[in-house]
Amino acid sequence: MKKRFPLLLCCTLAASLLAGCSAQTAQSGQNSPIPKNMNAAGADSFAKNQISKDVIAGNTRFAFALFKQLDKEDGKRNIFISPLSVSTALTMTYQGAATSTKEAMAEALGYTGIANxxxxxxxxxxxxxxxxxxxxxxxxxxxxxxxxxGENIKPNFLTANKDIFQAAxxxxxxxxxxxxxxxxxxISDATHKKIDKMVDAPIPSDVIMYLINAIYFKGDWSEQFNPQATFxxxxxxxxxGTNDVMMMSxxxxxxxxxGADFQAVRLPYGSGKAAMYCILPGKTANINDFIASLDANRWQAIRNSIAEREEVRLQLPRFKLEYGIKNLNSSLSALGMGEAFTQKANFSGIGANIYISRVLHKAVIEVNEEGSEAAAATSVEIKQAEAPAQMPAFIADRPFVFVIADDETGTILFMGKLYEAGQA
Incomplete structure (x- = not known):
């Protein structure tokens, strides 16, 4: 796979933008029914106002934390993820978490202090x-x-996923x-055939559930590139090293x-509500060091630096990128939710002795003169652990046999049965 490091960040930020594009205007609020007789624009504004800024901020923190963690693991590879897909699938699972497992997931996902x-x-x-x-x-x-x-999954958990996430x-x-x-x-249908396999056959006998999110995105640039200018x-x-590319211009x-160590462009799609941000570190900068410096605050500072310029020479490679199927267990554990992957996990809101066995993610993107097409899927695989063993108890309150033996040779020295026990 070709490596295009300055583009890794713009791809991932484009995906995280889908989760965070409304962060500046979203307001906290309760989920009230949309008032009757409200027009489409009013209904859209009403729905947006029910989205908590705290939740968007948490999703943004999670996006950068996960991306940086993956970059530590795959520093010499292309990376492309949908943070929204991962956080949605895990938030579906979070509906059944309790006690320290819930606290750890909240910490990793950026939900600490946010009411259910x-x-x-x-x-x-x-x-x-x-x-x-x-x-x-x-x-x-x-x-x-x-x-x-036949699995006895708690109805409230399934109802929550149907109601909140419109999950089938x-x-x-x-x-x-x-x-x-x-x-x-x-998954294939939901991603327009961009991702066609996430679950291996046969399904292991101890897997009791999959929670899956799939995202498909297709947007044309607001101002497209002329294919004749591509070189x-x-x-x-x-x-x-170097790779041959077709450069759009x-x-x-x-x-x-x-800024002091970066250049950035915003390339809007459609009417401009969604965009791809491409961030190019300075010529002498190491891309992985630059990624390590990113967080939600720096992301906002980069966005704030962008303004429309009358004359800019823009060149962007035409590319396709595929990342995964990636097992996210180690990355999510590094972010603090490792307990969820162990048999100590508490998902009592789902059922007894439940834990996450794997979180798998795959994402693909194609960028060309017309725009971008991207898809991602996240699968949370749930297993049921063996019931914890009961503490052994030896209560000699009835007749029993006893033996005194020489363990060196195996010779039985004495042997007896206590049939009646009186005071010694």
Whole structure:
């Protein structure tokens, strides 16, 4: 796979933008029914106002924390993720977490101090709002819960996922040969065939549930590149080599910003409500060191630096990128939610002795003269641990046999049965 390090960040920030594009205007609030006779614009504004700024801020912190953690693991590889997909799938699972497991997940996901009701209300309004963000941009967000047939999953957990995340809940005989194929077909349909396999067959016998999020995005640039201006050139890779690329090019009005160690552009899609941000570190900077310096505050400072300029020469490679299937267990554990992956996990809101066995993620993107097409899927695999062993108890309150033996030779020296026990 070709390495295009200066583009890694813009791809990931484009995905995180989908979760954070409304951070400046979203307000906290309760999830009240949309008033009757409200027009589409009013309903859209009403829904946006129910999205908590705290939840958006938490999602943004999680996006950068996860991205930086993955960069530590895959510093010499392309990276592309949908933080929104990961956080949504884990927030679906979070509905059943309790005690220290819930606290650890809240810390990792950026939800510490956020009441359950506020979190639920925000997601209940955020996901539908994003789907209708721009009528010139296609953004589909789908959720599903697949339960092993016959498992006793707590109804309140399933109801919460249906109500908050509009998740389709499907009981399925995981032992059937086509069970994994059925789940994979759902993922394929939800991502327009961009991701066609996340679940391996046969499904292990101890897996009782999958919680899956899928996102599909397709947006045309507000101002497209002229294909005739695209030219072949070389791209300097992060390891010092070069790759041949087709470089898109245009000159004119561009939303551009810069700082002491970066340049940035904002490339809007459709009517401009969503955009790709591309951030280019200074020529002597190491991309991984730059990523390590990023957080929500610096991201906001980068955005604040951007303004429309009349004349900017813009060149951006045409590229395709695929990342995954990536197991996120180690990255999420490093962010503090390791307990959820152990048999000490407390998901009592789902059922007894439940833990997360794997969180898998895959994302793909294609960027060309017309715009961008991207998809991502996250699968949270749930297993049921063996019931904890009861503490052994030896209570000699009835007749028993006793033996005194020489353990060196195995010779039984004495042997008896206590049939009646009186005071000694």
């Amino acid at each position: 009701e506020k979190l639920s209300d925000s997601y209940k309004n955020l996901l539908p709002y994003l789907k209708t963000l721009d009528d010139k941009v296609e953004l589909n967000i789908s959720n599903s819960v697949w339960v092993r047939e 809940v499907t009981p399925l005989d995981f032992s059937k040969n086509n069970a994994a194929a059925q789940i994979n077909q759902w 072949p050139t070389q791209f300097k890779t992060g390891n010092g 245009r000159t004119g009005k561009v939303e551009y910003g810069q």
